Amino acid sequence: GENVEQHPSTLSVQEGDSAVIKCTYSDSASNYFPWYKQELGKRPQLIIDIRSNVGEKKDQRIAVTLNKTAKHFSLHITETQPEDSAVYFCAASIGSNYQLIWGAGTKLIIKP
């Protein structure tokens, strides 16, 4: 079945610098890749997603890139701010109803 690997598990960056989180997936049939942000004790919130017919998508300071051949996708956050501190999860869809298989998460720490 689908397996999603996410790296790094923890990422500490200086405020204002960029952060990059990478994921790989195993099932070539996956075609929807969302990224969720989860603050401590709260629900996962979708921050950006990408579908397999697109190689890159950007929304202000957040961008996602997808390489279907290599089966990996990445989240890029530029000009990081303290409120970006959270756990970020990548996911890949499988099945007829697009159930999500999740990565293990990356704890992003923004140092002031």
Place this chain on the structure above:
Amino acid sequence: EPEVTQTPSHQVTQMGQEVILRCVPISNHLYFYWYRQILGQKVEFLVSFYNNEISEKSEIFDDQFSVERPDGSNFTLKIRSTKLEDSAMYFCASSEANQETQYFGPGTRLLVL
């Protein structure tokens, strides 16, 4: 903006007891999901539900689990005889249509003693 809601926010139960976790998906959504997240671990898919039946389920979703949409608004997850390892945060999610964004509820933290 409409949100998925879940009740209760926390539930403590004794091993072997039945629990029912409740979710109210966003009103015009048609696809419903349950996920769980053991403390400090990744979110895991349990089951998807569409047109009043289970569409897909994972290996975690064994005979102790069941889902139901008893009326037009609620979507429930029942664990018939809880085990210690069922302790986790359970998230409900819904989407408007297939291939669309899944919106998550705030979760129910279940603790089995």
